[in-house]
Amino acid sequence: xxxxxxxxxxxxxxxxxxxxxxxxxxxxxxxxxxxxxxxxxxxxxxxxxxxxxxxxxxxxxxxxxxxxxxxxxxxxxxxxxxxxxxxxxxxxxxxxxxxxxxxxxxxxxxxxxxxxxxxxxxxxxxxxxxxxxxxxxxxxxxxxxxxxxxxxxxxxxxxxxxxxxxxxxxxxxxxxxxxxxxxxxxxxxxxxxxxxxxxxxxxxxxxxxxxxxxxxxxxxxxxxxxxxxxxxxxxxxxxxxxxxxxxxxxxxxxxxxxxxxxxxxxxxxxxxxxxxxxxxxxxxxxxxxxxxxxxxxxxxxxxxxxxxxxxxxxxxxxxxxxxxxxxxxxxxxxxxxxxxxxxxxxxxxxxxxxxxxxxxxxxxxxxxxxxxxxxxxxxxxxxxxxxxxxxxxxxxxxxxxxxxxxxxxxxxxxxxxxxxxxx
Amino acid sequence: xxxxxxxxxxxxxxxxxxxxxxxxxxxxxxxxxxxxxxxxxxxxxxxxxxxxxxxxxxxxxxxxxxxxxxxxxxxxxxxxxxxxxxxxxxxxxxxxxxxxxxxxxxxxxxxxxxxxxxxxxxxxxxxxxxxxxxxxxxxxxxxxxxxxxxxxxxxxxxxxxxxxxxxxxxxxxxxxxxxxxxxxxxxxxxxxxxxxxxxxxxxxxxxxxxxxxxxxxxxxxxxxxxxxxxxxxxxxxxxxxxxxxxxxxxxxxxxxxxxxxxxxxxxxxxxxxxxxxxxxxxxxxxxxxxxxxxxxxxxxxxxxxxxxxxxx
Numbered sequence: 121x122x123x124x125x126x127x128x129x130x131x132x133x134x135x136x137x138x139x140x141x142x143x144x145x146x147x148x149x150x151x152x153x154x155x156x157x158x159x160x161x162x163x164x165x166x167x168x169x170x171x172x173x174x175x176x177x178x179x180x181x182x183x184x185x186x187x188x189x190x191x192x193x194x195x196x197x198x199x200x201x202x203x204x205x206x207x208x209x210x211x212x213x214x215x216x217x218x219x220x221x222x223x224x225x226x227x228x229x230x231x232x233x234x235x236x237x238x239x240x241x242x243x244x245x246x247x248x249x250x251x252x253x254x255x256x257x258x259x260x261x262x263x264x265x266x267x268x269x270x271x272x273x274x275x276x277x278x279x280x281x282x283x284x285x286x287x288x289x290x291x292x293x294x295x296x297x298x299x300x301x302x303x304x305x306x307x308x309x310x311x312x313x314x315x316x317x318x319x320x321x322x323x324x325x326x327x328x329x330x331x332x333x334x335x336x337x338x339x340x341x342x343x344x345x346x347x348x349x350x351x352x353x354x355x356x357x358x359x360x361x362x363x364x365x366x367x368x369x370x371x372x373x374x375x376x377x378x379x380x381x382x383x384x385x386x387x388x389x390x391x392x393x394x395x396x397x398x399x400x401x402x403x404x405x406x407x408x409x410x411x412x413x414x415x416x417x418x419x420x421x422x423x424x425x426x427x428x429x430x431x432x433x434x435x436x437x438x439x440x441x442x443x444x445x446x447x448x449x450x451x452x453x454x455x456x457x458x459x460x461x462x463x464x465x466x467x468x469x470x471x472x473x474x475x476x477x478x479x480x481x482x483x484x485x486x487x488x489x490x491x492x493x494x495x496x497x498x499x500x501x502x503x504x505x506x507x508x509x510x511x512x513x514x515x516x517x518x519x520x521x522x523x524x525x526x527x528x529x530x531x532x533x534x535x536x537x538x539x540x541x542x543x
Numbered sequence: 544x545x546x547x548x549x550x551x552x553x554x555x556x557x558x559x560x561x562x563x564x565x566x567x568x569x570x571x572x573x574x575x576x577x578x579x580x581x582x583x584x585x586x587x588x589x590x591x592x593x594x595x596x597x598x599x600x601x602x603x604x605x606x607x608x609x610x611x612x613x614x615x616x617x618x619x620x621x622x623x624x625x626x627x628x629x630x631x632x633x634x635x636x637x638x639x640x641x642x643x644x645x646x647x648x649x650x651x652x653x654x655x656x657x658x659x660x661x662x663x664x665x666x667x668x669x670x671x672x673x674x675x676x677x678x679x680x681x682x683x684x685x686x687x688x689x690x691x692x693x694x695x696x697x698x699x700x701x702x703x704x705x706x707x708x709x710x711x712x713x714x715x716x717x718x719x720x721x722x723x724x725x726x727x728x729x730x731x732x733x734x735x736x737x738x739x740x741x742x743x744x745x746x747x748x749x750x751x752x753x754x755x756x757x758x759x760x761x762x763x764x765x766x767x768x769x770x771x772x773x774x775x776x777x778x779x780x781x782x783x784x785x786x787x788x789x790x791x792x793x794x795x796x797x798x799x800x801x802x803x804x805x806x807x808x809x810x811x812x813x814x815x816x817x818x819x820x821x822x823x824x825x826x827x828x829x830x831x832x833x834x835x836x837x838x839x840x841x842x843x844x845x846x847x848x849x850x851x852x853x854x855x
Contacts, residue, residue, distance in 0.1 A: 316740025320555075322655035322677030322712060325739060392656035436634060438654040440675070 121146060121163050123537060127155060128168025128498065132175055132488040133468035133476060142173060144494040147537035152488055166539070168498055171531060174471045175486040176208025176495030178478035179449060181273070181298075181352060181376060181424035184210075184241070186232065187225070188217025193429035193515050195229065199238035201427070201449040201514035203541035206530025208495035209240035210427075210449075211482070213273040214251070221246035221257045223265035230266040238540050239533075240495070242268040242482065244298060247286045251275040256286055263293045268482055271298035273352060274399075276334060278304065280341070287347035294483075298350045301334035301359070302400070311440055313386040313401045321392065323439060326401050332358035339366040339373055348372030350481060353426050355381045355400035357410030364419040374481050375414075376424040379448060379455035380520070382411045388520055394435045394442035395520040398428070412464055421477040425452045429516030447514050454526030457501055461527055467501065498532035505529055546844040550662045550669040553678035554719040562720060566688050569833065569840035575612055576835055586615035589646040589846050593619040594637075595672070596627070596652040601807055601831065602672050602681070606649050609838035615646075615846075637661045647845050650674075655712075668845040670838075676710050682806050683716035685837040687724065689830050690761050693802045698725030703755040703797070705731050705789065706765030706814055707776065708748075709738040713806045714765055718744040731755035732765075732787060735776040752787050756796040764789050764805045767814045780813050789815045794824065802826045 123144040130140040136152060143150040143159055151159065184198040193201075195212075202210050212229065214220035220229065226243045233241030245267035249255040253275065262270075270290055277283040277299070287297055307330045312318050314325025335351055339362060342349040354360060354377045366373045380398065385405050388396040396402055414420035428445025435442050456474060459465045465473070475497070479486040486495060507524045509517040533541040546564060554562075575583055591610045595603050603619065610617035620640075622628055627636050633652075640648060647668040650658055655675030662669040673679040691697055702721050708714045708730045721728050722745045730741065731749040741748045749755040756762065767783060777783050794801065803815075803825050811817050820827065 314739050316743040319709075319738040319740045320715075320743065322675050322715060391659055433632075433634075438633065438652070438657045438660050440654045440656075 121537070122150070122160060123164045123166065124162035125166045125168050125173055125496070125498070128171050128173035130173045130488065131467060131471055133471050136488060137468070142488065142496070144537045147494055149488060149490055149492050149494050151490055166498075166532065171498045171500055172467065174497050174499065175475045175479070175488055176533070176535065177206045177453065177474045177497050178209045178482070178486070179207045179425050179427065179452065180211040180422065180478045180482060181378075182210045182212055182427035182449065183215065183429065183445070184212040185429055186216065187228070191515070192431055195232040195241065196236040196238070197513065197515045198427070198429070198449070199233065199236045199241065201447070201512060202239040203533040203535070204513045204530070205449040205451070206453045206497040206499060206533055207239055207449060208497065208533060208535045209242060211242045211244050211268060213244050213271060214246040215274045219246050219250050221249050221251075223258065223261040226262055226265035226267050239535060242266070244269045244271045244273070246270070247272045247277055247297060248282065253277050253279060253282060256289055259290055259293045259295055263295055267295065269298050269350070270295050271300065271352065273298065273300045276300055276302040276304060280337060283338070284341050284345060287341055287345045287349065291345075291347055296348050296350060298352050299334070299338045300352050301331050301338060303330045303333045306330035306333065311397065311401070312389055313403050315386060315404060317386045317389060321389065328356040328358050328403065328407070331356050331400050332362055335359045335362050339363070339371055342373055343371050348374070351375040353378050353381070353400060353424070354411065354414070354420060355403050355407060357407045360410045360414040360419055364414070364417070367419065374421045375419070376422045377411050377415065377420050378424060378426045379452050380446060382408055382415065383455050383458065384408070384520065392439040393520065394437065394439055395446060395518055397439060397442050397444055398426070398446055399444040412459065415459070415469075415473060416465060421473070421481060423452065423456050423473045424478070425449055429514055430518045432517060435518050446518050446520060447512070447516050448519070450512050450514060451507055451519060451521050451526070453499065454505070454507070454529050455521065457526070457528035460501065494534055494537040496534040497530055498534070499528060500531050501528040503527065503529060548845070551680050551841055551845070552658050552662055552669065552671045554680050554683050554716045554723075557680070559723055562684065562687065562724065565684055565837070565840055565844065566691060568844060569684070569688055569837040572839040572843070573833070573836040575839070576832070581612050582614055583612065584614045585843060586610070586613040586846055589615040590644065591615045591617045591842065592640055592645045592648045593617060594640065594648055594650045595620070596622045596650065596657075597673070599651055599672070602651065605831070605834040606672065606838050609835050610842055612835070613839055613842055615842065633657065633661065634664060637665060641665050641667060647842060670841055670845065673712055676712050676715070678716050679712040680716050681834070681838055681841065682713050683720045685830055685834040686717055686763065686804055686806075687720055688833045688837055689804060689826050690802070692829065692833070693826055694760060697721065700726045700760040701729070701758055701798070702726045702761040702763065703729045703731060703759040704763045704765065705752055705755065705787065706767060707736040708732055708741065708765070709736045710768065711765050717763060718746050722746060729755040729759070733777055752793060753796050756793060759797040759801055762789065762794070762797055762801055762803045764803065764815050766806065766808065767810050769810070784813050788813060789819050791816060791818050791822070794819055804830055806830070
């Protein structure tokens with residue numbers, strides 16, 4: 121089976137940037153040729169005129185909720201949302217029920233994802249048993265079952281010694297830690313960013329320091345142990361500064377942020393809007409700007425969504441009682457393209473942030489070269505569209521971006537040479 | 544003026560005209576409580592539900608009496624006696640209550656924003672009787688009523704609010720109301736009890752009670768919540784009383800005619816001394832009396848304002 125994607129603007133930053141045809145044979149890239157180059161006859165031809173064709177987008181931070189909370193999302197529905205958003209691969213966090221802390225659960229997730237046959241799913245397994253922060257899990261087993269990284273996402277590993285040992289032990293199996301950085305003693309029951317808005321609403325505030333203090337610890341531990349560490353969902357200017365300094369002195373640290381941290385501030389909480397409640401919380405304008413600077417100068421390596429589905433009834437409660445998180449798979453590209461349209465970053469930067477860098481961090485190649493798996497995103501970066509949560513492929517609707525007018529979206533997603541989504 | 548609000552959720556959303564209208568209406572209601580037969584038929588046939596999700600004695604009693612003096616049917620519910628104790632969600636509980644066709648629901652809840660939350664789901668009027676740390680509009684209005692009564696005005700007065708500002712809904716509502724009415728508001732307490740962004744209220748914050756009291760016309764003391772001691776907000780009651788409590792000596796820093804308010808219940812000997820609480824400047828019992836009149840006014844205004852059941 122041979123497929124040809126013709127007339128598209130192929131963009132593989134630092135490698136290809138121009139009109140090319142892409143030939144795919146049996147799920148792998150066969151050749152990338154100048155337009156019009158004659159090869160064997162293709163069984164299927166996709167016309168990508170007016171579109172950009174990029175290496176597949178990768179979201180290295182999502183919650184697929186299965187097993188355990190299938191009313192919020194399933195692996196299948198989450199993958200459907202992923203490919204609709206232009207993602208060819210996602211990394212799913214282990215805070216399922218039961219927690220993904222055993223090889224049996226990891227391989228079950230892999231099987232379910234294969235059954236769905238949409239996006240690639242790389243499970244992130246738990247650092248400690250039950251996300252309890254105490255007992256290290258069987259990393260060798262988890263790795264063999266398909267775990268790509270380790271994280272107690274949602275729960276910080278409070279004990280410094282435990283995190284040190286986890287970083288050290290993970291090295292033996294070529295795994296790395298994704299750290300959810302939060303000093304719970306400073307969070308102290310807070311539910312939104314600390315500041316004038318929280319004070320006015322009478323809500324408990326979360327200081328920036330609760331994040332950056334833990335970021336500093338993880339950087340120190342990575343330095344001490346010679347491990348690499350990835351910092352999840354960076355939201356504060358202090359964290360950006362700490363990561364920038366650490367990178368400058370050669371610490372093996374990488375980091376992600378999410379679209380809501382560069383699109384929104386604490387003002388979005390408005391009058392107790394639970395769709396603006398997440399952890400870490402939306403921060404100040406100064407933080408939002410620092411996040412964009414971090415994306416511009418490479419301090420922040422990638423954009424991940426922290427896609428966190430919740431049922432409507434769970435968010436329709438007083439603010440204090442609402443669960444944290446919003447979904448992001450179907451809005452991430454459109455929101456990130458805002459940075460391209462307003463001139464903050466180039467389209468090549470965006471492809472690095474959403475595809476190349478996550479692939480590098482996850483230890484996989486995704487260059488558009490012969491022999492590589494044909495994972496591709498076809499995007500129209502200009503088309504204007506309105507975010508309508510009711511039309512999401514995700515089972516959940518919890519987004520603060522409903523009604524937003526965005527420019528640019530995925531119009532086709534190819535995974536392993538198969539067109540798994542077409543607008 | 545025509546009062547068109549469905550709910551009273553906080554002070555921030557009320558205009559100076561609306562607050563003045565409420566205070567004027569309350570002033571007129573006061574006389575009813577002094578009659579030998581303390582009841583008028585104004586709200587006959589109206590149903591008021593008092594839904595107190597958090598412990599309260601004086602506020603609940605005040606709303607209860609206010610409704611009854613206007614001849615409304617008043618039903619009081621507490622969390623322990625409601626289905627919420629059985630795990631029903633707040634939304635389901637209030638929707639169930641609404642199906643019983645109340646005219647006004649009064650709610651107290653431990654969560655900030657809870658009153659706004661239910662108001663968004665109810666067609667009937669909602670009065671916030673205190674939600675978390677957010678707002679306590681009826682307390683602020685009765686405080687303003689008391690101040691106006693004692694001082695003849697609010698604009699231009701120096702008002703000092705002393706205590707745990709960070710965790711106080713009374714402080715927030717009073718700051719919003721008094722600043723809007725033209726008072727010069729100072730707040731004071733230990734730095735642990737002064738929240739971030741306090742300047743945005745247009746008030747001046749002090750860590751020294753003496754400084755905040757200089758020349759004050761009105762002193763509003765807040766209740767020191769003893770359970771907060773676990774949150775490392777202060778050291779000991781002894782030190783708190785000495786450094787931040789209102790003693791006779793401290794009152795003398797204020798204007799000679801200063802009045803002292805306290806929303807109650809008081810911790811005598813902690814935030815306020817016996818002699819001050821019972822002294823000649825104390826307006827604490829006037830606050831309680833005005834509270835009934837103020838709540839009568841709000842029930843009246845929210846239930847249509849100009850009509851009574853007989854005219855329908």
